[in-house]
Amino acid sequence: MNYQLSEEERMLRKTAADFANRSLAAVAEESNREGIFQDQIYRELGELGFMGMTVPEEYGGVDFGNFCLALAIEEISRVCASTAVAISVHNSLVNWAIMKFGSSQMKENYLPRLASGELLGAYALTEPGAGSDVSAISTSAVLEGDTYKLNGTKNFISTGDKAGVIIVFARTDSEDRKGGLSAFVVEPDSPGFSIGKKEDKMGLSASTTVELVFEDCEIPAANILGSEGQGMSIALGGLEGGRIGIAAQSLGIAQAAMDEAVKYGRERQQFGRRILDFQGNQFKIAEMATRLEAARLLVYQAARLRDRGEPCARESSMAKLYASEAANYLAYQALQIHGGVGYTSEFLIERLYRDARVLEIYEGASEIQKIVIFREVMKEYDRIMPD
Numbered sequence: 001m002n003y004q005l006s007e008e009e010r011m012l013r014k015t016a017a018d019f020a021n022r023s024l025a026a027v028a029e030e031s032n033r034e035g036i037f038q039d040q041i042y043r044e045l046g047e048l049g050f051m052g053m054t055v056p057e058e059y060g061g062v063d064f065g066n067f068c069l070a071l072a073i074e075e076i077s078r079v080c081a082s083t084a085v086a087i088s089v090h091n092s093l094v095n096w097a098i099m100k101f102g103s104s105q106m107k108e109n110y111l112p113r114l115a116s117g118e119l120l121g122a123y124a125l126t127e128p129g130a131g132s133d134v135s136a137i138s139t140s141a142v143l144e145g146d147t148y149k150l151n152g153t154k155n156f157i158s159t160g161d162k163a164g165v166i167i168v169f170a171r172t173d174s175e176d177r178k179g180g181l182s183a184f185v186v187e188p189d190s191p192g193f194s195i196g197k198k199e200d201k202m203g204l205s206a207s208t209t210v211e212l213v214f215e216d217c218e219i220p221a222a223n224i225l226g227s228e229g230q231g232m233s234i235a236l237g238g239l240e241g242g243r244i245g246i247a248a249q250s251l252g253i254a255q256a257a258m259d260e261a262v263k264y265g266r267e268r269q270q271f272g273r274r275i276l277d278f279q280g281n282q283f284k285i286a287e288m289a290t291r292l293e294a295a296r297l298l299v300y301q302a303a304r305l306r307d308r309g310e311p312c313a314r315e316s317s318m319a320k321l322y323a324s325e326a327a328n329y330l331a332y333q334a335l336q337i338h339g340g341v342g343y344t345s346e347f348l349i350e351r352l353y354r355d356a357r358v359l360e361i362y363e364g365a366s367e368i369q370k371i372v373i374f375r376e377v378m379k380e381y382d383r384i385m386p387d
């Protein structure tokens with residue numbers, strides 16, 4: 001299919017694919033099997049520009065934008081979805097928030113090191129009592145002189161134990177559920193900060209997912225992003241881009257599942273024929289290819305809109321909802337085409353199947369995407385067809 005990529009976009013995609021097929025492929029299998037986080041890969045990704053995709057050149061980034069970021073995440077996810085999620089969170093949540101809401105001092109201090117891959121970014125929104133419902137956040141931040149004191153626990157934080165910069169959402173007003181949230185930049189050597197439980201996950205095994213504990217954790221007052229009370233809009237604004245990143249991660253897993261299904265289906269013989277000669281399996285491939293292309297078009301459209309600075313809450317949620325479900329469908333059908341061997345760790349499809357499952361859960365579960373889509377669709381109807 002012709003996606004009308006520019007020369008620059010084609011080159012960027014090729015650079016990401018070459019990196020994935022060379023450096024990442026060399027370590028992906030073992031890292032995912034043994035649960036090894038590959039620290040050094042992020043430096044290499046930084047050198048290639050992939051850690052500062054939306055950061056302006058004056059702060060050390062390449063400023064290629066969200067569409068190119070989606071292309072890169074897709075290619076990297078094809079080989080290692082664990083690496084892809086770290087790149088997505090780092091670029092579309094952390095770099096974005098500092099660029100948009102950070103002071104000039106914060107931008108100068110953090111962005112060049114984030115863009116080079118020297119520092120990795122993490123994003124700490126979720127808490128044991130606040131998952132889909134962000135307004136239930138109970139971690140508190142109290143200003144004492146020129147220091148904020150944070151108290152509370154975040155859980156399920158991707159690369160939270162590896163990050164040099166963590167964006168933490170906390171409550172600065174206990175009365176106002178939605179308007180009482182603020183966002184802060186926290187460095188891991190802050191007094192009162194510690195890493196808690198490390199999750200033992202079903203997939204994404206080369207990515208760490210941890211609990212973060214704040215006990216009278218002291219951070220400079222200047223580390224607030226924007227001002228007090230802006231936390232909810234920072235969280236939701238970031239997720240608009242983050243969901244495009246996870247949708248692109250979904251495309252990578254879906255494409256890899258497709259490739260594995262075709263490869264195996266052409267080799268395996270039963271009843272004296274290749275299993276892809278059976279129409280039942282051909283129909284599976286046709287359905288998989290169609291869902292993959294539909295997902296890709298939604299993801300690319302959402303990323304282009306975000307690059308143009310147009311509202312894209314509806315499109316990014318549609319892209320995330322559809323692409324994550326497509327990736328799970330493709331992984332399921334590709335495993336089915338593999339038969340019994342697909343259920344063993346000998347074949348890549350087993351990892352793809354496990355990695356795909358979380359796509360429908362994090363950065364807003366499918367049900368939450370539907371809430372956003374319904375709300376946006378109704379806004380449109382209220383405009384064109386008032387009640």
Ligand SMILES: Cc1cc2nc3c(=O)[nH]c(=O)nc-3n(C[C@H](O)[C@H](O)[C@H](O)COP(=O)(O)OP(=O)(O)OC[C@H]3O[C@@H](n4cnc5c(N)ncnc54)[C@H](O)[C@@H]3O)c2cc1C
Nearest residue numbers: 123124125126131132156157158209361362363364365367
């Ligand atoms: C591997 C992994 C990495 C993660 N990384 C991060 C990270 O880096 N940073 C971070 O902040 N968080 C992270 N998360 C957390 C993730 O974003 C949350 O798990 C997700 O938002 C869902 O929250 P929950 O798990 O508390 O589920 P819940 O909110 O308890 O939801 C449980 C179920 O109920 C449904 N549900 C909830 N409310 C409604 C409703 N109103 N209508 C219909 N259905 C509803 C949900 O869709 C879901 O199916 C990560 C999670 C995982 C598993």
